[in-house]
Amino acid sequence: MMTRLLVVDDEATVRELLSATLRFAGFDVISAATAAEAVDAAAEEAPDLVLLDVMLPDMDGFEVVRRLRPTPVLFLTARDGQADKIQGLSLGADDYVTKPFDLEELIARIRAVLRRTTGRPSDGVLTVGPLALDAEGHQVTRGGSPLRISPTEFRLLHYLMENAGRVVSKAQILERVWRYDFNGDTSIVDTYISYLRRKVDDHDPKLIHTVHGMGYVMRAPTS
Numbered sequence: 001m002m003t004r005l006l007v008v009d010d011e012a013t014v015r016e017l018l019s020a021t022l023r024f025a026g027f028d029v030i031s032a033a034t035a036a037e038a039v040d041a042a043a044e045e046a047p048d049l050v051l052l053d054v055m056l057p058d059m060d061g062f063e064v065v066r067r068l069r070p071t072p073v074l075f076l077t078a079r080d081g082q083a084d085k086i087q088g089l090s091l092g093a094d095d096y097v098t099k100p101f102d103l104e105e106l107i108a109r110i111r112a113v114l115r116r117t118t119g120r121p122s123d124g125v126l127t128v129g130p131l132a133l134d135a136e137g138h139q140v141t142r143g144g145s146p147l148r149i150s151p152t153e154f155r156l157l158h159y160l161m162e163n164a165g166r167v168v169s170k171a172q173i174l175e176r177v178w179r180y181d182f183n184g185d186t187s188i189v190d191t192y193i194s195y196l197r198r199k200v201d202d203h204d205p206k207l208i209h210t211v212h213g214m215g216y217v218m219r220a221p222t223s
Helices: 010-023 034-047 061-068 084-088 104-120 150-164 171-178 189-201
Strands: 002-007 028-032 050-055 074-076 093-097 125-128 131-135 139-142 145-148 208-213 215-218
Touching: 002 010, 002 034, 010 028, 010 150, 028 034, 028 171, 034 050, 034 061, 050 061, 050 104, 061 074, 061 131, 074 084, 074 125, 084 093, 084 171, 093 104, 104 139, 125 150, 131 150, 145 150, 150 215, 171 189, 189 208
Parallel strands: 002 028, 002 050, 050 074, 074 093
Antiparallel strands: 125 131, 131 139, 139 145, 208 215
C-alpha cells in the first residue's frame, strides 16, 4: 500500500502545491484546510503522517496535535521561535519544519519520520506487473531493464500507475499531469500515451489500455 499523508494548511496555494509535489514523490495525499477537517480526515482516512500547519483559522495546531494522537505529526509553520519548536516537539510532534522550506529537504524529513514511526520503508516505488517506477530515484524499469522516458512521460506514467485498475479520463490526466486544459484539446494526452506505449508496452503483456469513450487504464497482467 502507498504511504498516506494528510496535508493541513489553510493557504490553498501552499496546500495544493505541497499535495501535488508529494503525489509526484509517490505518496497518497489527502488534504484539509481547517483543524476540524483535519481531525475528521485523520479519523476517516487513517494517514501514516500528518503535515500540520500551526496557524489554522479555527484552532491552534498545537491543540490539534493533541487530538491526532497517536498519529505521527510533522509541523509546517512560519513560527520559527525556539519556544514554539520546543512546545511542538514536547506535545509529541515528530518533526518541526519552518516556512519557507525546501521541498526536497521536506520529503527527506517525511521519509525519516516514516522510517522511525511506521517501521516500513517509504521509497515511493510503484509496481504494476513487470513495471516499476521509483519516484525518489526518478527511474522506470520493466522486467528489471531500465527505460528512458522524458519528465512529462514520467509524470503521466506515475499518474497511470498510482491509479492502476481505474479508468482515468483525458481531462483528469490533463489536470494532474499538465495542470491546465490546453483549451479543451485532449490530443496531447493521446500523443504522450502513444510515446509511453512505444517504451513501456513494446512487448507483451500490454499494460496501458484504451477504454473507448472514457479514457485510459493501466492493468497488471492477469496471468
